[in-house]
Amino acid sequence: MEVDGTLLTILGVAAGILILSGWVEQIYKGYKTKRLKDVSKFLMIFIASGSILWLIYGVIVEDVFIIGTNASGIALMMIVLVMKKIYDKRLRS
Amino acid sequence: MEVDGTLLTILGVAAGILILSGWVEQIYKGYKTKRLKDVSKFLMIFIASGSILWLIYGVIVEDVFIIGTNASGIALMMIVLVMKKIYDKRLRS
Numbered sequence: 313m314e315v316d317g318t319l320l321t322i323l324g325v326a327a328g329i330l331i332l333s334g335w336v337e338q339i340y341k342g343y344k345t346k347r348l349k350d351v352s353k354f355l356m357i358f359i360a361s362g363s364i365l366w367l368i369y370g371v372i373v374e375d376v377f378i379i380g381t382n383a384s385g386i387a388l389m390m391i392v393l394v395m396k397k398i399y400d401k402r403l404r405s
Numbered sequence: 406m407e408v409d410g411t412l413l414t415i416l417g418v419a420a421g422i423l424i425l426s427g428w429v430e431q432i433y434k435g436y437k438t439k440r441l442k443d444v445s446k447f448l449m450i451f452i453a454s455g456s457i458l459w460l461i462y463g464v465i466v467e468d469v470f471i472i473g474t475n476a477s478g479i480a481l482m483m484i485v486l487v488m489k490k491i492y493d494k495r496l497r498s
Contacts, residue, residue, distance in 0.1 A: 316465075323462040330455030337447040350443035354430040362423030369416040369470075372409075377462075 324377025331381055335388035339395065348396035349403060356389040356396075363389070417470025424474055428481035432488065441489035442496060449482040449489075456482070 342348040363382040370378030435441040456475040463471030 320462060320465060323458050323465070327455040327458035327462060330451050330458065334445075334448045334451030334455070337451060338445045341445040341447075342443065345443065347443045350435065350438065350440045352427075352431045352434040354434075355427045358423050358427030358430060362420040362427070365416050365420035365423065369413060369420060372413060372416070 328381035332384050342395050346399050348399050356393040360386050360389045421474035425477050435488050441492050449486040453479045453482045
């Protein structure tokens with residue numbers, strides 16, 4: 313299939329923005345309610361681990377959208393994980 | 406860069422399995438506790454929307470791992486979303 317670079321750019325950027333928005337929203341909701349108890353820590357751990365592999369994959373195939381989305385996603389997931397750790401500890405004490 | 410197909414296969418499959426495991430774990434935790442209140446519905450809505458675009462991206466660049474991971478991911482996120490809807494409703498009543 314002949315690949316339209318502009319279409320791929322739009323798709324990649326829009327997909328990346330949407331996925332990152334999901335994590336930003338989760339950070340915002342967690343910050344507002346000071347609760348992330350129902351969020352599984354393994355959701356972040358597994359997806360971030362997978363994202364590290366995607367990142368390597370992106371580097372190999374030289375795909376800037378795979379690299380960008382996964383690098384930013386990993387950072388946001390680590391924020392959710394740290395927030396969860398703090399809020400869960402507060403709930404217990 | 407010359408691309409090693411076997412390495413890409415391993416990376417793509419492992420990344421896909423890890424990311425899907427994260428959502429399976431969230432489904433399991435939600436099912437066990439019957440609570441998904443702290444999980445933002447927009448986490449699933451935004452990420453699934455982004456995944457639909459990744460899916461289209463994957464179809465265009467003919468990348469079976471992007472297609473497979475995103476298609477399965479969307480299904481799992483929809484399950485979490487429906488479970489959340491049910492459990493949140495129970496909490497309110």
